[in-house]
Amino acid sequence: MDMQIALILGQDGIVNGAIYGLMALALVLVFSVTRVIFIPQGEFVAFSALSVAALQAGRVPATLWLLLVLAAAALVVELWRWKRGAAVDWASTLAWCVVLPLAACALVLLLRPESQFTQRVAAFAVIVPLGPLLYRLAYRPLADATVLTLLIVSVALHGVLVGLGLLFFGAEGSRTPAFSELRLDLGGVAITGQALVVVAVTAALVVLMFLFFERSIVGKALRATAINRVGARLMGIPTGLSGDLSFALAAAIGAVSGLLIAPITTIYYDTGFLIGLKGFVAAIVGGLASYPLALVGALIVGQLEAFSSFWASAFKEVFVFTLIIPVLWWRSLSSRHVEDEE
């Protein structure tokens, strides 16, 4: 290996690491607020990438029909709860189940987006409401269950979504055109515009999330819920809202990641799962709690993957997933007393 190849691999590692970093942020966010280990996070990536590809091919992405079915189901569940005397927050329900799905419908069906940009906006609008709807249908009825039960729900949901992905998009993969055809030559190493876009958007999202959690009242409420659920509820923070919001954020991050990665690599209906899991390896570096450590973990995962694909490409997934073992071992060194769950 010479310097040039090392730099190219390093660049690949940073670009992929940025995507894994976004996954890791979403996973840490969802886990700390709702205790859900959100295995289907990667499915948002695949769905968003494949939805754009479908729009570019002039088809209506089937994710839109999924969104409408989920919205109707969530609406029925809320009506049923309301009839049984439960308190229903109609404002947020209408937003997630009616307004946003209708907006997505309008964008896709009426506007019939032609340009790259509007197609991406439309795909984003379709994917984001899926987050809170899935939360309401799959997780909220079990909000008091153990982490383990919620994890099993996640795995079941992952199965459903991957099966639907195959049904919607078929077994063939898709790739979308690049955001930019720019190529910079820095000391003999070509840096693609696409790589710059990925890194810049990731950095912008990280900064936005930082501002959101540090400065805005809603972000602070989410953090409070993450630190102490009961305490937050006693302070008047509706925990249902925090579930909706954290899943919406996770879906938004997933959708953006899908848009970013679709021009770089061919996305299949089940690619998202592996991307999400690599995000998990990164998130575990931070103990599913620390955002900065999760980002560091994501960069390590990206580099490890890039370099092992050069040395032993058939085993690159093996290397990446066995990284979890030394990481967990390292974490277990710091815990001596028994941790009590729940």
Add this chain to the structure above:
Amino acid sequence: MTRRHLTLAFIVALAAVWSFLPDFSVTVLSYIGLYALVAAGLVMLTGVGGMTSFGQAAFVGTGAYATAWICTSPIVASALGGVAPALLPWIGLLFGIVLTFLIAWGLGAITLRLSGHYLPLCTIAWGLSFYFLFGNLEFLGGHTGVAGVPAIVVAGVSFASPRSLGLVIWGVLLLALWALHNLLDSREGRAIRALKGGRVMAESMGVDTGRYRIKVFVLAALLAALSGWLYAHLQRFINPTPFNLNIGIEYLFMAVVGGAGHLWGAVLGAALITLLKEQLQDILPSLLGSSGNFEVIVFGLLMLVVLQRFADGLWPTLARLCNRFLKPAAARAPRHALTLPEAALPPRGQIVLEAKAVTKRFGGLVANDAVSLDVKAGEIHALIGPNGAGKSTFFNMISGVDDPSEGEVRLMDRPMTGQPSRAFAALGLGRTFQHVRLLGQRRVIENVALGAHRRGQRGWIASMLRLDRAEEAALLAQARRQIERCGLGEFTEVPAGSLALGQQRVVEIARALAGQPAVLLLDEPAAGLRHLEKRALAILLGQLRAEGLGILVVEHDMEFVMNLADRITVLEFGAVIARGTPAQVQCDPKVLDAYLGGVDEPADESLAEQTA
């Protein structure tokens, strides 16, 4: 007819119709048996032990590949030149079991000391790695796999046909279920169930939770490997596909849909999912107009419905229906019981538990500031203080749940810094919890017998083979004695969760006593008790004191404390503000301030501060 009879009838019926079933049904039943073996391991892990694994398919693969490699590889053939071919599958079984043991133990040792969700995440990574690894290893045939795995031959009888091997599979499954049933119905089984009820509780009963979690995980992995061995010799050809993560997830579906807390739930779940998959693979492609792995959509939705509506799976529902027609099984009287070892109590007046200037800081907050306290054999020492005084923090440090930042805790004159709760239990400390920690679904006697865990010796193998009955009878007799002593004799056989909260606290005391402690730590034992019950509790504690136990009580009920305690220590804002006999403490001005609120002085002080 009892449940035992029904089980036997099921086995006899299966054996009777076996040779008349069509080939297809035999094959399906064989696969159900193989899957149920894996799912039974997951029941032990998930429903009983409170952990889970998505990587069981990879363990099945380990068992299958181990035997396939031993039986077909030319390297092995030249290395084991003189071995008869009929022995190779058995060497393969041994190799698979050793390999699986090492992998499972390694994964478990790394993850199981961390909190619960790391094991499943680690098994996802393991399941994926296995698939990519075995699909790319040339000497294992890559993605094409290994063909030509020989049939099992025992004493000239070949088990080549599914009809003959299927009988072996079901024989192994039924034996495994019997052994697991026995294991759960023993001292070790109670310890395994305690893992789910919160590890702090299990540790303070003397259970090494980390070790038990690893053992349960290894047990489940070994069952999977055994299933893989049978699979390889049934199918006679293997490739990585049936061992990938999706199948690992399907195994978990089987356990959860069937009923993750019940061994027969594994069989029910395996049967349901296998038959459903068979049907769906026919129906869905024609319904949806394209082919693919669509049954996972239905399984996933089924799983969501089961988790949201039948959290314990379908087996309990089925069992309830059956119980209408079944008589409960009569408890069998043990033939003879052992006598449990009795430890001598320390002489009256000797210091048994001592805290020396114990300080605990949480960041900047000082929860305990140089608290010193001792408990002597044959006395009742009460620790009182207003809410937030630091009593619970202190309690955690003298019971091994947490370490002091400074200072030292000594039990039986031994330094206990850095020791886990189970080391405290080993030296004769019994405790109760402020928030009751019982296994609500288990009977009172099982909960109390858990307290006697350390007084038994018999291990897993003995329990599985029912060699532990004499000891088990002694432990249960001990538990029954303590329950009666605490006045709950009539509730021995009811689930602990069905008792009133005050009674549950008394069950915790009985559980602590079953361990024959020399020191008893009681966290608010009188809370939730009615007047007469409180009086009975006071009499019981008085008796224990007379027997020579050292007792530390944290309590809010002043009347109860003042009439009972020999000495009292009062905490406020993390520091000791008074100590002495009840009479001395009652007229201590600082204590009156703390409890009734200072009338003059504190106001003066704050005024003084403002003007200063």
